[in-house]
Structures are given as C-alpha cells and as structure tokens.
Amino acid sequence: MEADQDPSNLHLHDDTLTQQIDRFISSHDPPDHILESVQCFSLLFDEEVVQYESGTKKWTLHETSSFLVSVERTSKLLHSLSRFQSQDDYAAAINQISGIHQRAMSFMEDEFKSILDDYQTSHDRDQKNLDEAASSPSDDQPQPDDQPVDDNSKDNFLGYSDDMISNLKKLAKGLIGGGHQTECSELYFFVRRNAIEHNLKLLPFEKFSIDEMQKMQWEPIEKEVSAWTKMFKDFTTSLLPSERRLVDAVFSSSSSAISDSLFGNLARIVLFYFLTFAEGVMMTKRAAEKLFKFLDIYEALRDSIPQVEKYLSDDWLLQLRSVASLINNMLGDAIFTIFGELENSIKADTGKTPVPGGAVHPLTRYTMNYLKLACEYRDTLQQVFREHKKIIDRADSATGSDWDPSSEEVTQNVDEDHGSSFQLQLGRVMDLLDANLEAKSKLYKDPSLSLIFLMNNGRYILQKTKGTGEMRSLMGDPWVRKRSSDLRSYHTNYKRETWTKLLQCLSHEGLSVNGKVMKPVLKERFKSFNAMFDEIHRTQSTWVVSDEQLQSELRVSISAIVIPAYRSFMGRFSQVFTPGRQTEKYIKYQPEDIETCIEELFDGNAAQQGKKR
C-alpha cells in the first residue's frame, strides 16, 4: 500500500465514495473523477481483503455482509468499466479491479470450502452424542445446535450449525453473484461427495466388484445383503433428504437448477454405489436359498426409490427410474425363476430310500419351511408374479397378431376370481409335493406304515399351513377342509389295515357251539391275538409320529376300538380257562397292559423296551 495519501482518511463504506461508484454503475456516462474513486475504492477493498487473508480480521457473521456488499459492488463495477475498455486508463482500472475481485473471490472460495469441510468434526460429534445418548458431558463447549439436532431431525443439516449454514448461504450467493458459480458448485460437490464417501467408508459394508461376487460363496454375500438392505434404507430415508435440505439451504438464494443438479449428482453417486451391489448380487448364480435375500433387495428398492424420487428433479428422475426399473425387472425375473425352481427341486427329489419309521420326510420339512418363509413375503411375491405375468403377456401380445384381446381380460378376470398367479403357483407346489409324497409312500412295504407316513407328512403340511396366517388364507378353507378329510381317511384306513385283523380274534362268533364254549378254538384265538398284538407292538413302537396331538389321537382311537373289545372278550371268556397255569398261559395281557402297550406305539425309540418286556 504505497500511496495512501488520499484514502487514508476514507472508509471503505464511506457514503460519498460508494455513492459515487454506485452512481457510475447505474448511469451510462463516465462521470469525472470516477477513476480516482475507483482507485480509492480498490485500494481500500484490497486492504480489507489482505486483512481477511492474513487473518488479522476474522470472518464473522456480521462483517460478512459488508464484505459481500463490497464484493458485489466490485463485480458490478467491473461490468460497468468494461464498457470503456478501449480507453487505456479504464483498461488499467479493469485490470486492477479484476485482480482484487479475483482475490476476494478466491478468499471466499477458501472460506466456503473451510466451512463446508468443517462438517466432519461437528458431524462426528453428533454421532458421538447420539451414541452415548448424551450421557457424557465431556464436550463442555456450549452447543446450542446439538439439542435440536437430537430432538428434531428436521433441523439437522448434517452437522452444520445454523450459523454455518447462513454463512455458507451468503458465501454461495456472493460467489455466484460474482460469476464464480462453477467454482462454487464444484467445491460444494466435492466436499459433500467426499463427506458421503467418508460415510460410506465407515459403513460395515465391504465393496465387492461384480466379478468378485461371482466367485464368492453365498454366505458372506448373504451377510452383506442384510447390511446392505439396512444401510440402503438409511441412506435413502435419512441421508439423502438431509443432503437435499442442505443443498437447498445453501443455494436457496440462487436458481433451483444449481441445487437440483448438485443434489442429483450426489444422489447418483450414492445410488450407484448401492445399486451396483444389488446388480452384482442379482447376477450371481440363482439358487433356492437366495430367494429371500433377493426379495429383501426387491423390497428395499421398491420402498426406498420413491423416497429418493421426491427429491429429484425431472431429468434425474428419469435416469433413476430407468435404472431402478431395470434392476427391478431383472430381480423380479430372478425371483420368479427361483421360485419356479422349487417345483423342479421337488420333482427332482426321487430318492428310493424311505424315511425310517414313516416320519416326516426332509423334503416336506424343507418345502414347507421354504413356503412358510415365502409367505411372509407374500405381498411382494404377489407383486413380482403380477409383474412377471405382464411381461409375458406383453411379449405375447407384441408379436402375436392374432392374439385375442379378450383373452387378456379373461385371464385378468381369472386372476381376480381364482387368486393371483402366486397363489396358483403355491397350489401347484403343494400338489407336486403331494404327488411326490404319494410316490414316496409306495416305497414302504407295509401298507400301514405308508399310511402313517402319509399321515405324518399330511399333518405336518396342514399344521404348517395353519400356523402361517398368510399361507392359510392363500390356500383357502376348501383346501384345509380337504386336507383334514384326507388325513381322516388315512387314519381310518390305517385302523382298518392294522387293527381289523386283530379285532377278528376277539370276535365272539364261532366260539360257542350250542351255547358251549369251544376251548381249543378259544385257546387258538388267545394265542393268535397275543402273537399279533406282540408283533404290532414290536413294529409299530418303532414307527414315528412326532406330532404329539396326532400321536395321542392315534393312541386314543386305537384304544377305543381295541380295549373295549378285549375287555368284553376277556370278561366273557376268561372264566372258561382253569385259573392258574392255563389262565396265565393264554391271557398274557390284562386290558391295562394293552393300554400301556398302545401308549408305547409310535414312539420311534421304544423298540428295545418292547422286546425286553
């Protein structure tokens, strides 16, 4: 500052000086002495900029305005002066003013950046506070912004205090007004982008390339998917809206195009990050166990994308939608295929070894548990199936010129009347399972055992279905009724198969001729009854009925037919034998013994005990 002779007693915001300059800006003719005033103004402003740059003058909220006014004046002045650029002394003034303007702008850029960059500390502090539930008063500085941050997420500007926001706002306005819009938006973009990346890096979520995912085992990916779903929701429901609020707040004084494009770009980065993972997962080899994770992703996308959409401007929206719908379609397709695979896996299960003891077949367990889980995703699956059907319909109708338009309506009506295609699919799976089990029951040589097998499995299926509200409502009452009646008929058949012969021994017929009991025949009857009952007890106590209710039902119904008959038979004929040796020989069981034996049936492991007896 060599020549401060004249302006030394002037102030930068001195009325006469600024008025003179403003007059020049608004008028068109060059008034006299304007160059002197410009000179004077530039020197003064230069001094101020230097003070700020060197840090002697601190940047505070109040002084910002006057500085910004000067900056604005400079850029206007620059514009006005450029009209006279052909004159050398004006050109020199332009040179000078432009230099100062650039310095001021540069300073503002730095300031803008440093305030923006400050998010980390405050954001981390927020995190810490949230984590420790504000229990530790170790942060002793007063944080007026913290309380509202915790209480009301609306005020949360991603860790920027209100003061910072209003500072940023002013700086952004100044920078854009000064023609440094590109610098300002680039700065903003990179700071926020780095911030987002920083956030992403902190996540417990590893970034795999699609190629790596192809080669990975499913388990680690599965874990990632769970993490992904959660974080994707977090990002779309909390981070992105906050980013939008922040960008709107900072650039509120300029056109919305800036904030739209900035936010669009940021959102794109976040979404790209997440969607690539979804795409990668989707491209792994399809397998039945992946269905539920695929569904999770599908649901997350379905629920979260519209959340983001609210904040996007139109052209970004279009981009996002196209990407999302693509992923959605591919996922839908994958889900559809995987679910279809279930049928194949049921069909493919043609093992020739019967399950010992007629117990519930692993296939039944697997299928039912799978379906039970699938039914928890019922709405989503129905949606997927609906959409998939549309694809097929469209593929058909797009090419088949003779496609009957009415048939589409028909199918739609069918859809409404007889349930969704998911429901149909479910029914198909059940039918297949039944057919498969039917075939498997033929593997048992003993018809009673195959009935027990059918009963066990049927019971399992029915219980599972009833136990899951969704599945029950999907399968409908008629189905449940039919299953129950099937079970009953298995039960009846079993009783007939196993116990009728035994009961024939207890028949009163043919025992007495002319009112006299034929002792040898009676002996024979008791013998064969004992042998048969022993045999039944021996084999059937190794059979398995794991469902307690079914087990007791069976026992009760067996007792109900066997014990009264035996009791009456004994009551009628036991006195025929001479008490003592003969009675002991032929009457091996008391009715109570029979009852205990029946109680031992279907235990699966009672084999040894039965033998010892």
Add this chain to the structure above:
Amino acid sequence: MPPTDNQGSFLNRISIRRNQVVYEHEIEDLEQFQKHVADRLSELLPPSSHADELAAVDPPETLLSIAWFRRLLDAFLCCEAEFKAVVIMGRDAANFAKSPLDRLIPEHLDRTVKALDICNAITHGIDLLLHWQKLAQIAVDSLQQRPIGEGHVKRARKALNTLLSSITIDDKENHHHGKAAAAAAKDHATIGNLRSLSYCFARSWSASKQIQAMSSNLVAPRGGEPTGLVIPVYLMSFVLVFVMWAMVAAIPCQERTGLGAHLQLPKQFQWAHPMIGLQEKIGELWKKKEKKGRSGLLDETQRLEKLGRNIVEFADGFTFPVEAEKAAEVEEQVAEMVEICQKMEELVPLQLQVRELFHRIVRSRAEALDVLDQMSERDRSLPIRRYPSCIVSQKCITFSFALCKRVFSSSYKTYINIDIVVQNRSCRLLPTSTMGEPQKVIFQVCLHDCRSQRKAMKAISKVIGEFWINSIEVDVDGNNLTAVGVFDLICGHRKLKKVCKKTKIKSVEIVKPEEPKKEEPKKEEPKKEEPKKEEEPKNPVWHYQPPYNPCYMPQPFYVAVEETPHCCVIF
C-alpha cells in the same frame, strides 16, 4: 439359399428335429456376422488406411476422441445384438453342449462379467472427465473476458492448475490416493480435490489386471472345428475385450500399468485386421504415454492437458497489458479449448451409453444363461419351468406363422420344449429385442430409382410383414431404408440383398414405445395395449417397463432420415 423354396407347404417349413445341423443359411449368417463386425470396426479406423465410400458420408472421428468412442460403442452394441441373434437366440441348447462351446460360452460369459466391472469403472472415469471439463470451462470463461485483466488470468490459472494436478494425480498410482489427495490439498490453488475413484472398488482392483484376466485365456480356436459357432463366440469375446481395452486406455481408470501388453489379437482371421490396426495405433500412443506418465489417452484429455500447460505458462508470465502477439496466441488456445469443451459435452451421452452397454451385457448374459439352463434342465429330463409344452399339430401348422410367432417370441420367457425350425427362417426370433420391443433398423442401400425402391420395400414388407412392422421408409437419396417394427433383422437383410446387392445393416436401435420424447410415435400399438397402459402408471416406477434404458437416447447417429414428401410410408 435358393429364392423359390419358400412357397412350399408349411409342413416343409416346420420340421421337428432332435439333432442340430448347421444349415447352409446359418453358415451364411455366421459368415455375415463376422464380416459385419469387421466392417463396423474398419469404419473406425483413421481414414488413411481405409477409404470406404462411407467415409464420405461420415468422416471418421479422431482416434480415441469422445465421438470416436461413441461410435465404437455403437458398433459394439450392433455387433452384440447380431451376435445374440445369430449365435445365441432361438438356438437349441444342445448346440452349446459340445466340446469346444461348452467351455467357450461360459468363458465368454465370465468375460462379460469382468467387462461389467470395467464399465462401472469407466462410468466413474467419465465423472472425473466431466470435472475436468468444468475446470476447463472456468478457464475459458475467464479468459474470454476483455480486456484480460490480472484477475481473469489468475482465475484461469487456478482452475487450470487444479485441472493439471488432478490429471497428474490421477495418473500416479491411484491406490496411493490418500497421499495424492493430501498432496493436492497442500497445493493452495485447488478447487475441490477429487478422490476420484476411491470408492468405486476395493483398492486392489485393477483395470489392467481385469483386462489381462479377460484376455489371458482367449486362445484362437484351431482350424476345422466341428461347429461354426466357435469362431463367432471367439470373435465376440475379442471384440468385447478390445472395446474394454480401448476404454481403459483412454478414460481415467483405477490402476492400469502395463495395459499395452495385455491384448494379443489373432492375425489369422480376416475380421481381426481392423482391430489389429486400431490396436497398433492405440498401442503406439500408449507407449508414448507410459513414458511421460500422463493420464488417459482420450484425445480431448491430451489436448486439454497440453493447452492447459501453455495457458498456465502464459498466466505465469502475465503482465498487464498483454502484448498483441501473446494475446492472439492465447486467443487461439482458448478457442481450441472452447472446441474441446464443446466436444466434452458428449461425455454425458457417452456415460449413458456405457450404462446402456452395461445393461445390455447383463441382459444378454441372462438370456444366454437361460439358453444354457434349458440344456441342463433337459439333461435332467424334467419338464421345463411351468410352461406347457406346445404340441405341434396339424392345426398348429395351419395357423402357421401366427403360432410360430407366438412360439418363438415367447421362447425367451417361456421354455417350450420343442424345436421348431422354420426353414425359411422368417420366424427366427427377434434378434435384438427379446421381448418384442420394436426396433428401428437402418439399412444402407443403393436404390436410386422409384422402381427399385418399391421393390425393396415390397421385399422387406413381405418378410417382415409377418411380424409387427410399423413403418418402412426410404429416404430421398435412396441411400437408407428405415424399417421400424418387431422383426427379424437378419432375414430382412437377406431379402433386401436380393434387390440391392450392397445392402448393409447400418444401425439397430430399439424404439421406445412410451417415451415422451420419442421420435416415432407408435400409433400402431395394438389397441388392447392402450387401455392397459393407462392403468399402469398408478405406481410409476414399479410397473413393468421393457428392459431397456430409456435415458439412453440412441442418437440417430449415422444418418437422420429426412421427413420429405418423397419418402413412402407404409403403415
């Protein structure tokens, strides 16, 4: 193929076969495919080596410029579509079960997966390029001020310094990004430091390794392989690797040392020659680059960097007022930079195109896998999926085309367990669009009089009239025939060749039926589609949209068809 045989009975056209014979026309198709690939790529060669008649219409762009890449990707997409049509779709899965193909196809698919990662990396690289463009734009804006004052120069210098440091940082090993970013932050005059690629992949990911992995097991098939499909598959793998290689070489990408050596092209094939030509040229550039340690071979970047250095030099020695000589010099440089910036505007469409490429690869892969799945499912001799198998009865034959169409059009989604071969192949399944999306195909033809034009249109309408065809147009000069609709492009091509020997397929695009900005309002959509569509937008994102990317607007890249009273439109 003799031209008269298609008047025979339908029984002749439809035959049920268990075994696959590669028919004569298929061999022809496969050869055509190889030729097309070669043609498309040779159009990308610099003009000196190739004086095609096309060169007059479309002067080739500078090698490795953005426009060149746009064309390269277009060419690739076309090749890809044809590959799918000729090699994969509509083919019996058992074709791929034989010895070399059962290995080649999975390997090819594996390569496509790797290509996807590269596409992602490229997408990020383009982000960085866009950043550079913005910085250059700042410099341009400020240096266009008159008179150039100190402030303007300083502003430009700041922007360019950021640009240059970003370029050089990017070039140093990216995995030391932390350091590089710190170094950039130290430099006082930066505008935002970009941790450019850090979040895209894990640190260890390397584009050059990826390329290496793609090309390492790519070995030329020996002569006299049993099926004609081997060469096309091999060829497609090569084109894929080449395109990826070129992109990685040009666009900022994570870790690409030693890239130059990673691609060996087979010399014995005709189709490889244009690629070899391109590869040599790019390879030379790459060698130069590696020595200098600069970033990206992209023409625009290179020029930007050079100009940037010059301007910074000028700015460093700036005194007011500028000498006239220097001012003129700078003006010239700024003008060039303006031009580059304009060219870089194309980056956004390029980025979308890369995304389109990505999705196309994903889709093709899924379709190829479906075809392969069919194979394995058949091995298990299980009924396939849930679709009833179609019984070819007399009735079916009477309904002939209508039914065949249905059968074939659905063969992607519905796995019909019979092989119907329609011998004149007009029922060959939709080549580019599996879901029956209408496509717009431009054939390059030579039809200079009304009679031949009419003939050509008749020919094509005859073939594709069986399918859904929306319009056929011939432009005024008789150079281009545009057909829009769902139809078999290969077949149409063959028919046209009977009228005009030189017919070539110029471009294939998928027409967006529901785009608001569409250029071709599709009035012909079946009536029943209309009410349905209006119901759908209840939940706009999640209703089905055909799996193409509406935001990738296929630029009418080659020649726009003029709307003149001369052109005939058949609806």
